[in-house]
Amino acid sequence: MQSDRPTGDVSENGVWSAVVPRTMAGERLDVFLSSAFKDGGLSRSKIQSLIKSGSASVDGEVARKPKLKLSGGETIALTVDLPSAELAPEDAPLDVIHADEHLVVVNKPWGLTVHPAPAQPSGTLVNRLAHHFPAIMSMEGERPGVVHRIDKDTSGLLLVALDEKTRLALSAAFAGRDVDKDYLAIVHGVPQDESSGRQTGTIDAPIGRDPKSKTKMAVVDKGGREALSEWEVLWSSPDGQASLVRVHIYTGRTHQIRVHMAHIGHPLMGDAIYGARQHKEWLRDSGHDASLAPRQMLHAWRLGFTHPETEQDMRFVLEPPEDFRRLLFTLARTTVRVGVVGMPGCGKSALSGFLREAGVPVFSADDAVAALYEHGEDGWTLVRRRFGEEFAPDGEPVAKGRLFAGMRQSEDFRREVLDIVHPLVQHRLEEFWAQHADAPVAVAEVPLLVEGGWDERGIVDMVVGVHCPEAVRRGRLEDRGWDEATMAALEAWQWSEADKLARCAHVVDNSGTLDDLHAEAQRLLQRIDADRRADEEREHQRIMALWSGDKDASAGADATAS
Template identity: 65%
Template sequence: MTHEAIFDESATSGGVWNAVVPEGMAGERLDVFLAGELRESGLSRSKLQGLIKAGKATVDGCVTTKPRLVLEGGESVSLLVDLPGGDLTPEEGDLDVVYEDESLVVLNKPAGLTVHPAPTQTENTLVHRLVHHYPGMLDMEGERPGIVHRIDKDTSGLILVALDEGTRLDLSEDFAERRVEKHYLAVVHGVPCSTSRASHGEIEAPIGRDPRHKTRMAVTEKGGREARTAWEVLWSSPDRRASLVRVRIFTGRTHQIRVHMAHIGHPLMGDEVYGARQHKQWLRETGCDPALAPRQMLHAWRLGFEHPETGERLDFMQAPPEDFRRLMFHLARTTLRVGIVGMPGCGKSALSAMLERRGVPLFSADAVVRELYAEGEDGWVLIRRRFGAEFAPDGGPVNKARVLASMRESAEFRKELEGIVHPLVDHRLNAFWDAHTGATVAVAEVPLLVEGGADVQNEQADIAVGVRCPEDVRRGRLMARGWDDATIALIESWQWSEADKLSRCAEVVDNSGTLDDLDREADALLARLEGEHARREAEVRARIAALWGAG
């Protein structure tokens, strides 16, 4: 035997637990060691102490009645324990059968269903349903007939069950020798990366009982057992708050995936045991409904093994259940970020305001600059620090006339000023996008968006919408605001031509008519933008579904 605890079902009125004490657990008390071995059975330490005192425990074949006996490591420990629940009573209940033959069955277990009876769960388990559907399993001994491995109650997915004693022994050996291949899908907080910054890696860290919380497991050197997990990021949400990770386990420690992913700082979403802090933070920052992650989001996805009778290689894959998919699709939701651009006086502000009246969140770069130029604000402070009080005087905002005159006189001054102001505007824009991630469409009016490199699928906007207007109409509007020909020519010289701007736009709105005409254009534009958003979301959903549908 190795360090694995086993259950010997030779006793008729109960069962015998056998285990070899790992060398790393030298110095551990007998009752503490057994509490760890039998943690999944639900037996309390006080109950175990009573069994030891009653002469139910042996160490290297000798009966001991001392719960506080100090172990040296390497001993063979046995405990005779009466199992709860008596004879199994078959219970009706659905089974999602993926494969079955005379020897074994592969099932898709739903989340929320306990695999086998325990002191805290004496009915309504998978085993109770199994013996109803496969009465021959009642001929197998013990309270866990056919069970060769287990997955947590709140984990969904594939589980392999033997239908006769010979198959159970063969499959148990395959699991013990790590010949069975098991892959899981997990939704984790954040975006894991390895020390090489790669999107995959391995975790080799021993797992044992958490010394501070006896009901939990943890990565621990003292008393920990070898545990190895490989992971790979398949997809990350646009806000990088969550990732879909494929996980393969090479050992079968209790809560191994949950413990290992938490150990590297990326616990499973919905795991309130090993990721409570991150889960609460996610709910608080996103305002999401807790029902989106009602359990640890872990799914036993793929299972591969050799049939013990035929030697045939069998591989199975099961797509995750509805709650898992619902969370993934929610995480994939994005706001269609729309940049409104155009030449001075084209009507882009009017169009933006019309969209805002229709409930679309609006960001105005010009409005942000006005805020930044107010006395004491970041723009005012930086301009004063760099150019002096004549540009940012006491008792007032940035002197725009003085700034414009200097920009007219010096291209170097203009570039320096843009180097100060543009990053501040970009920061506000990014905050605006983050604040409206729940919206279908959000709009930013940024005059120099395309000049700054913004285009379809870039960091600042998903698409650009251009507003086209006859030049004579534009110039008339600008002159009505007090601009002269020289000022118009100067401002336009700092921008791309209308033709170049519009060539970078996915949508172009014509503003050669009246305001009523533009209002109708706004309706039509919004409908197209919402359609584009729906199309993109459908594409993302299809890509995500393909991740767990592919081999």
């Protein structure tokens, strides 16, 4: 991106000089120089040291006060250790996407500075270009061939001219907005246009130096330069914590995408300058290591322009690097939320116990109800408020025997009880899912799950049923002291076993011994893991298709790199 920081000329004796723009009237001398040399890596403290040592002058007079206020229009000079006038070629890797005698398109890796600067005279992309394309050595200036830039920690496509005529033509094309630039960004949250409610929008907001922090850029009310970006959400993580966004920029302001996306409340993941708070919170809440997003997650994805010599339409598409893909695939991972159902006495709890022993987080709706019915808890309070102290006595838990008897006598009463209890249990279950969001699999044993439509409403991802011969399970219930009337009532409130199992992705057979059920539990986990891996692979393919299926790339030069 093109910078709007103050620029100047370098004399033969290594003195940098520039005229202070009128728009920077009132600025301090050290702030002005820090702005000018930010790309060179000169810190504010280094600038201040240079000023105090007498290395700076204002209109020919030595200025030793870093806080000196400028009026605008002055000529500022600073003596620094500038790069050698002769560019030093470096034999280092260069990923060339396209090259001809006039220009080259390269894939710039993140972490690589584009051109030499006072604090980094070597180790840049231009140093590598000088080795692989010596023609740029004949061009003037410290940035030979550079017609646009991307930040050091941004990856992707970069266009470089190999001769002065091409450089001038391409620079004019960038200035005239005749170059198409699309970026991929991973941002916090899911952007949504406030007026339309759609996941696409335009940001038309001027960018200038942040009045609160001179080392940052910001959307400003006064003194900024026009900045126009369009964005579109391509994909969002299942938990809504992050999105893959396409951003098309019409202007090339410093940090434009980073500033604009932060301005609408969705900064880039990994951006330590414009999204530090959001990224810190995400790392804390997700438990992920900071190495998962080691830089601002921004990639120069598509580049289109007219070749200045051949007039050919040139279009390039470049898939994101490995760290970008790794973050997206990690964000796409979800816990497989499994609901376990079955008829009374079928062995749901025994299966859940074996899964818990295998390290799987397990939720029990029955245990949740028991906790909710304790004195003073939400279930106790609501039952007492609706049905009176007969069912929720002072100092005691809910009288479940009386409640059950009332439910058997009246269908309306039973439905009222379920209307109280089910939302509370669902809330506890959702808290359970959130607590175990990093687990590959989590299980909830909920007897009336399918009857309540929890699978259809997306409260669980998969339903597993437990089958047990009727005679066997009734015998188990009799051993627990259940009479025929109780069994009949509970079964009447549920779907038939056939209807339950018809809604299940997997059915566990519990017609044998406990050892047999333990083996079934192990096989179930293997099947669920296979399903999860297949779903992840399908999601990975879907994500990759978002950046590889570019229809425009088939036009013109058809120069697609992936």
